Amino acid sequence: MFEAIAFYLFAIVTVAMFLIVVFSKNALYAMSALAGGMIFIAAFFFMLDADFMGVVQIIVYGGAVMALYAFGMMFFDTTRDVKENIKDKRIIYTLGTLSFILIVVIMSAPFISDHIKALYPSLPGVGNPQMVGYVLFTKYLVPFEVAAVMLLVAMIAGIILVSKKMDQSITTMPEVDKKIEAEEFDIKDAK
């Protein structure tokens, strides 16, 4: 009973939050709503006994990602209302409605059956984080490491893309070419 109430409550709130994200004109509202929605999703995680995931969701999403977005937002100065020139509204909403109906219909299919057997069952008496750790460092060690590399890549990418070096293109700077040519010339002369 409690579960049901909690589910519906959170569900409604989450949907509402995300709808705000999608429809709000103000970026700040949207971001706040997004953060809120994510927190509620974390709540679902807790409800589903996935404590570790809930924590990660709050920390990574609610914390790290949102912080990044917030910084980005300051950069873009989007405190004002966003002007969006949305054409073809009919198409968009038709598509939205269609996809909504379709996905919901599909998702209501009976998934569970007897044939499914858990490969990595959560053992009784073992806490969720423990269990997660167990699986993560055995079975999913490789993806975990790859994810680490991916984060590294993302970091490098972020650094490079926003670095000063990208502000001007060396490709199109004739003076750099000239400089290099001159240097080469000097070297030749020296020889």
Place this chain on the structure above:
Amino acid sequence: MLEPISVSIASLNLATLAPMLILISGGLIILCIDLIAKNLSKQLYVVLSILFLLLDLGAVLGYQGAVRGFFDVMLVDGISILSQAIILFASMLFIPLALTSKRFHEYTFPEYFALFLFMISGFQFMVSSDNLILIFIGLELGSLALYTLIAMHNRDRSFEAAIKYFTMGAMAAGFFVMGALILYALTGTVEIAKMIPVLEARNYDPIVAVLAAVSFLIAALGFKLSQVPFHTWTPDVYEGSSAALAGYMSVVPKIAGFVVAIRIFEFLIHANIVWVQYVLYTIVVITMTLSNIMALVQQDVKRMLAYSSISHAGFVMAAIVIGTTQANSALFLYWVLFLFTNLGAFAMLWVSRHKSKIWHDRFDHPYTKFSGMISIMPFGAVVMGLFMMSLAGVPPFSLFWGKLYLMGAAVNAGFIWLAIIMAINSAISIYYYLKLVVYMFLHDPIENEGTIYVKNASTALKTIIGFSTVVTIFAFLLINPLLEIITAYVKASGF
């Protein structure tokens, strides 16, 4: 309570990881070198990258023994080895293209090379696993690095390209995970091999969910493989990125995608889920045809090649529809041949690249640029013409054999109409390839300075083009050994 973990190192089959580890460490080493000494020449990084790739290739080709490793996450079977080999070959051909005689922005970053190596490792992970999680991570690793590489070309258009690619990629990632979610909900596992018995046991019920999962995955992979209507990014991204990178993109991420597609779709097709076959059939036909007719109207060679590579991807996708061993072998054969020819063609564009746009206010390589090339630079024109002819499937150049074998596979599996559609599409496609040939050979030259076409050339680039040319011409000698190897590997991995 949990048991203490005790795993024997031997059972992990660390060798399955070795190739990727080599590249990751390679990338890290490059980063470290950069930290220690700044302003080293790009030649160093290029050569280092090639060395790492060579090591990697050695590791891949030398791989023998158990197929799975690391708690069965890794799956190094025949198609994985084949595709890794193709990826590495293509990369080794690509990276020397950095050795241009002109200076380009992206090559001043050592990080470029590090990212490049990371990206390759990502694709390698993608192809050597049947675990959807690892596939997803590998895919994202590769893609994120690729977005950055595109943007590093540092032009407005390359940013635009990167953003477009990125945004659509994000949506595709959403599709991918949604598909994975449904499959997981249906089967309780994220490993393709383990899904099969569960689905079979349920007799693929509820079929709607299975098909929905497939739909999401088709959409996601269709994006990667630039299948219509998920292809829209391709021309723009190719146009925005440097010719070299565009050529690379037309080969490497796609072969990785194909391998994943084989793994996912093939078992469904073999399980007689005709829906998958029909849908893919439709997509293949639309992809080939639509991209072909859109390529007809292009004004820019690079953009034309982008559409052409969509069409080729559609062509090869047909192999998955057919689903026989011969077809899958044909897929790899085709892609090997496509690799050399297409890279060669893009390299030719790259060689003739100017820093600024002098031919057209939007395009770097409009058709008119190549007017009368035969009289200014006969050798270059012949080579370029050769690549075009090969892409069009004019025998005896390389891609003809790919087409021949693939169409043969279609015919042998009873897909006569598919073969005919493929034939008709080849016929349509010849027009736009021919257009370039016509410009080069039949129009009068605009300028008389031969060097305009080799502004960017260097020995390395010329070598690569020469190599591609040789392979393109003498492909008929390669076909048999290649086929033997490919068929053996494909058969061994059960497709």
Place this chain on the structure above:
Amino acid sequence: MEKYVYLTLFAPLAGSLFAAMFGMSKKNLITGIVTSALLFVSLFSSLMLLGYVDEEHIVKVNLFDWISAGNFDVSFGFIADQVSVIMMVTVTTVSALVHVYSIGYMDHDEGFNRFFSYLSAFVFSMLVLVMSDNFLGLFIGWEGVGLCSWLLIGFWYYKKDLPREIYPAISPSWAANEAFIMNRIADLGMLIGLFLIYWNVGSLNYDVVFKNIPNVDISIVVLIGIFLFIGAMGKSAQFPLHTWLADAMEGPTPVSALIHAATMVTAGVYLVVRANEVFSLIPNVGMFIASLGAFVAVFAATMALVNNDLKKIIAYSTLSQLGYMFVAAGLGAYWVALFHLMTHAFFKSLLFLGAGNVMHAMNDELNIKKMGGLYSKMKWTAILMIIASLALAGIYPFAGFFSKDKILEVAFSEHAYILWFMLWIGAGLTAFYSFRLIMLVFFGEERYKRFGFHPHEAYAFMLWAMAPLGVLAVISGFFEHSFKEYVTAILPDYEAHIEPHIVGYVLIALTLTMALSGILFAVYKYSRGGFSKKWEETWIYKLLFNQYYIPQLYEKFITKPYAELSKIAWKDIDLKIVDSTVDFIATTLYDAGDKSRVIQSGNLSKMLRWMAIGLIVLLIAAII
């Protein structure tokens, strides 16, 4: 004896090649002399053969294989039997004399050498035609004479198209093409005939064909007969393929004499005679041939009545005489046909050569209305022409009397009274127009003076060349009996049986009377200045003068529509439909490409939307 066969055949060829060597250089008398000499060699050899060939001695030679494929096997084989020897002699005689004559006639022509080359080549082809021992060899000659005729009619190719009285425009080259094409039409029929023979008999050799033809289904034989005759119709200019002959008069006159009077045009008759084994099996077809012949005999004669062109009158007369020959051949009197063929060759070529002399004298003027009274200037020519005309009219004792009268007898004895009647009328008409011509040219008022001509007699050697023909025109009729004996060795014997005998004599008398009255009428009328102008206003005159409007009809209903249709086929069908369809496919594809660029709008939002659409479509497909 084989060497004579070769000699007869190849002497003209050698002459032709010899003359051809000088073909592009200036006039060289030697070409004329050498070719003429070689023709005399040919004549001599054929005369030798004439003496040699009899029932036991038929000369056959086989040069080498020509075409062999599958079961088909034809070689260059030549035969000298009674029929072909007669033809050979006729041909070589006339052509040798015409060659000599031409040396004079073509004296001032810059194409002198070329002319002799063509002329000898023609003789060669004609000899191939008559000497071949198989149908395909005959066809070689058949086409060969067609080619030479084309070359010779168009000999003065550089003349431009000139509007004449009747045609919109005509020129030697035009006439040459017309002749060639008309003949081609008939040749197709002939080819079909050959195909039929081959596929039913398995060979084209006369021996085999004639031996086996009685075993062939009669309906097939009828077809064979019809198609062979179609071939004959073209060469012999029978209705409706007759128009080319009159136009062929654009060529030099010796050519008209040789080709369009004596030899080539009779090839059709020769074919029917040669294939008598075929035609005698199918009397119905024979009857048709005879009827057509009789029709043409009168039809052509009527056109000759009013024509003012010197050569065309003779040409129509030739046409008419060919009709006579076909009557004989069609009714089964093959030897009679052949006999008339021979005698006709002599007097008709004589007539033409005479006309040539007149033309020379008149600076190539052809309108007989502009002549008159030439007798005083060109006596010998006139005498020779009168002899020839008498022979043509069939007056005893000239050659024409014997042969033509025989034909009338044949018609009567076959109870083809209508044919007889037509021929009888024809005889009268022939006599009339012949002497109309003589009168208008040689007698009466000297109208030429009005037009400023200064006529003169031809070279003596030209007259000497004509003389033998004149002699033959007079005497050849008397050989009737020996001729008959000679050729009926292989041709079916035919003897007109007219009972009682008296009827036969009456018929002869009737015919003679008809001819004489025709002559007399002409002499009477034209010695008094001819018909009045009013006559020229009548519709019948116009009809005849305009050749029954047949050339106009051809022009209007065949030539022009064909040209129009061709234009339509090209401009409307080929370019606008067939080619445009191809281009349409291409442009449709191209336009489709252009239209589908909408997908590639470059707007990220739309691109994302496409992805969503793709997914939704897939999902819908999945649910369905």
Place this chain on the structure above:
Amino acid sequence: MDSILTLLIFFPFIAGMFGFMIDQKSIRAYGISVAFIEFALSLVLWFGFDSQNPGFQFIEQFPLIPQYGISYFLGVDGISLFLVILSTFMTLIALIGLTIEKDVKNLIISILFLEMTMVGVFVSLDVIIFYVFWELSLVPMLYIIGAWGAKLRIYAAIKFFLYTFAGSLIMLVGILYMAYLYYQATGVWSFAIPDWQLLVVPFHIQLWLFAAFFIGFAIKVPMFPFHTWLPYAHGQAPTIGSVILAAVLLKMGTYGFVRFSLPMFPDASIYFITPIAVIAIIMVIYTAMIAYAQEDMKQVIAYSSISHMGIIIIGTFAMNAEGITGSIFLMLSHGIVSGALFMLVGNIYDRRHTKLMSEFGGLAKVMPKYATIFGIMLMASVGLPLTIGFVGEFLSLIGFYKVSPTMTFLAGTGIILGAVYMLSLYKKSFFGELTNEKNKNLKDLNKMELASLIPLVLLVAYLGIYPKPVLNPIDNSVKNMIELMEKKSITKEAKELIKKANSIEEAK
């Protein structure tokens, strides 16, 4: 001797490669020498050829892609022998008659490449190798038409390329399916023509395969309504391009019918006789009419080519030795004659830079030699007996007569209509008054032009009078093929038709 076919194929190619080293001035001599050596080689082939042996000779075979049954497999029989010689001969002649100055080096090298592909097509016994050369022949031709052609050259070149390429791709599907059938039947992959010829294909499949091959060949021939590329290609191509296109490239299509369609799909071939004959008749009559309507000399000859190809098709589908032998002979004769005619048009074009008949008239007066040779070729073209044109035309028609008299009659009208357009061409250009001032001082043919034309004239006469040395080997191979067809045909109608077509009706 054993490797003479390989030599024949690749000698011009290698020589062409070396040609890059030779300067512009001497390249023509080089080209002629190479073509001459190649021609001599092909003559050696002829002398070494055993004309009594109807099968394939000079066989060379080694596996290329054994996985898929593709091998490098060459050989000639009577059917292909003379087409090879025709290719080498016409290349030589065309090179001798070459008058182009611009970029002549590229041109000659392209011609040599083209020669390789032409020879390759005719001597390949492996279908894939055949296909390779078949397609490859388009490339040099594209270049020749497009680079040295007239105003619309690019359009013409592209049209030519696209059209033929599209057709042959459909054929490729057919080839692959045939290979699959062979594999199913025998368990072995093979693309060898002799192997395929032995395979009996079920009737309904034959129909489809025949159709697939038909499209490829029909476009090449070109058959109505796929012919529209040809007038453009000919009209725009330089002389040498037209010569080779008409003389050899078109023959590839008809050769394909003889080599593939008939022996591999005898039942389907017979089933389709009527429609194909109808198309052929349309080709004969319709294009002859169009030829008559043309204003440009070259277009007349281009359309006349189509018309003549119609007769070749008719002969090919006669299903008897007479017709097929005749059609192959007609291929040769048409090659020589139309090649010569195109060269002749080229000669006048070099002088006047126009091909419009209205610009001429009375040329016979100023250029008698030219007019003579043109006349001879014209007569050969309209099929006058004792010229080369007659033999093939006659045999083709006589062969088909057995199949259908009516249709033969209709096709036979070609000899009339042929005369119509050719004579009208001749009259318009050579006869009449010399009115155009520009024509008054035209030079007659020079030595080089005569050197290229006289051999053709001699051939026209020689083979017209004594075709036996050529007919004989062809006939042997054709008979052999017909026997094979009869043996392997499966439907009753086909068996009967072949039997009937090849027998003289017994006289009762």
Place this chain on the structure above:
Amino acid sequence: MITLTHYMVLSGILFSIGMLGVIRRKNLLMLFFSTEIMLNAVNLGFVAVSKYIGDLSGQMFAFFIIAVAASEVAVGLGLLVLWYKRKQTIDLDSLQSMKG
């Protein structure tokens, strides 16, 4: 009783909201928000399935999806900053220089 279906449907609803956002939004930053919604929706699904079948792979998948999402944000924002520096806008309609 809340079943798996409830969660799946919720996940589906959220996913389609995300998708609607993606195709609707013209502001790139807010478009990125929407992609986050899509990924979050899937996360929810994974965790729910994981719970109902008692298998941890789902949670793992969700975990990695979060990692991926974080990386994507870094790269995406990097690109966005770069674009903003050049064009002073992050409106999607400014990205239209390539088409056809």
